[in-house]
Amino acid sequence: MKAEIIAVGSELLLGQITNTNARFISAKLAEVGIDVYCHTVVGDNPKRLSQTIQLAQQRADILIFSGGLGPTKDDLTKQTIARELDCELVTDDEAMKTIEDYFTHVGKVMTENNKQQALVLKGATVLPNRNGMAPGIAIGKEDKQYILLPGPPHEMEPMFEHEAIPYLLGVYGKHDVISSKVLKLQGIGESELEVRIQSVLEKQTNPTIAPLASPGMVKLRITAKAKTEEEAQKLILPVEQEIRSIVGEFIYGVDEDTLASKTTELLLQNDWTISAAESLTTGMFMAELGSEAGIGNALKGGVVVYNKEMKIEQLGILPSLLDYHGIVSGECAEAMAESVRERFTTTFGVSLTGAAGPEPHDGQPPGTVWIGIAAEGMKTASYKLQLSSSRNSNRKRSVQFALHYLIQTIKEKKELKY
Numbered sequence: 001m002k003a004e005i006i007a008v009g010s011e012l013l014l015g016q017i018t019n020t021n022a023r024f025i026s027a028k029l030a031e032v033g034i035d036v037y038c039h040t041v042v043g044d045n046p047k048r049l050s051q052t053i054q055l056a057q058q059r060a061d062i063l064i065f066s067g068g069l070g071p072t073k074d075d076l077t078k079q080t081i082a083r084e085l086d087c088e089l090v091t092d093d094e095a096m097k098t099i100e101d102y103f104t105h106v107g108k109v110m111t112e113n114n115k116q117q118a119l120v121l122k123g124a125t126v127l128p129n130r131n132g133m134a135p136g137i138a139i140g141k142e143d144k145q146y147i148l149l150p151g152p153p154h155e156m157e158p159m160f161e162h163e164a165i166p167y168l169l170g171v172y173g174k175h176d177v178i179s180s181k182v183l184k185l186q187g188i189g190e191s192e193l194e195v196r197i198q199s200v201l202e203k204q205t206n207p208t209i210a211p212l213a214s215p216g217m218v219k220l221r222i223t224a225k226a227k228t229e230e231e232a233q234k235l236i237l238p239v240e241q242e243i244r245s246i247v248g249e250f251i252y253g254v255d256e257d258t259l260a261s262k263t264t265e266l267l268l269q270n271d272w273t274i275s276a277a278e279s280l281t282t283g284m285f286m287a288e289l290g291s292e293a294g295i296g297n298a299l300k301g302g303v304v305v306y307n308k309e310m311k312i313e314q315l316g317i318l319p320s321l322l323d324y325h326g327i328v329s330g331e332c333a334e335a336m337a338e339s340v341r342e343r344f345t346t347t348f349g350v351s352l353t354g355a356a357g358p359e360p361h362d363g364q365p366p367g368t369v370w371i372g373i374a375a376e377g378m379k380t381a382s383y384k385l386q387l388s389s390s391r392n393s394n395r396k397r398s399v400q401f402a403l404h405y406l407i408q409t410i411k412e413k414k415e416l417k418y
Contacts, residue, residue: 001034004060008068010043021066030178044074067151069134071113085141088122095135127163131155138167179232183220185250186404190218259403260288266410267298275344276302277336279353285399300344315339328364330382333372341374349374357391371402
């Protein structure tokens, strides 16, 4: 079966909100083996929506709509679809009662336009909305299935998962599943990655492999189609192992892993602690780690030392070192990392110093960054970056690279431990 997802709403075209519904629906359809070939976004315009429906009917078996089921004049999804399918709109009594009960509960008078939320296509299966007022609608017409869903994600997601998916499985029966595993890499570019795994890419059939560029990292999605989830994972495993044998040193996690979550996991597994001294990132490194649950057992604290005086006063770095090497230097980064580790008595000390941009700093061009990592029982190391993005992008990427180098250091220390 082929599905097309049609998001309705001018706010999507204006960039006022992000179309997260299409991503969610695609993922759930993949789990039951329904292919999605097209995502479409159309504004609140009946004529353009009609044209979109007619086009989708030519290339999809299942048309899934999100948005446009509300009470206002621009909510015209079901009215337009009713005209296209030559179906009558009728009031669903249960939906109407839900709407009336809501207004009674909040002590407000229900305006007349709210009644249109209870309208459904005659003969359709009504998908109850347990988190809002407008019900969903599912109807088969000739050889097509039409699914109408509310736009707000907190209403749409549970309705699609618990109502629409069972409906579709009832119509079509169970099909092959589509399963994916995403490998996340740091420290290698998309083009270099593609060259290194070219032999794997050339022989792909099932599973398929897709490199995906993301800010500061690269992802590799391995996707397999099989009768069951277990069989799909068996197809994915040898491909993953081959990729790891080629570029394993750059892979830090899979699927929902982040650099921060992986760092936290490794620190907690070994009962190790960390502190940080930040200059150009002004606390962003610690904030990124701080978003992870349980990090309080590893992150003891740190300092923001944004200028030369604070590096001397708060970290005790020798003025002569800064005068000779500069504050944007490997020597400064290493001294910062060693000092913060000693002062906070932690296993690891991390530092970031550099020229975020847009102007040069301390005689260094914009985007020059040094990361220092001091680890108990290991030689202190520093890493130079030469970034070329905007000021704040450079700062964010610096944090990602610092986490990457920290993960590598933790792994090295773990090997020494055993």
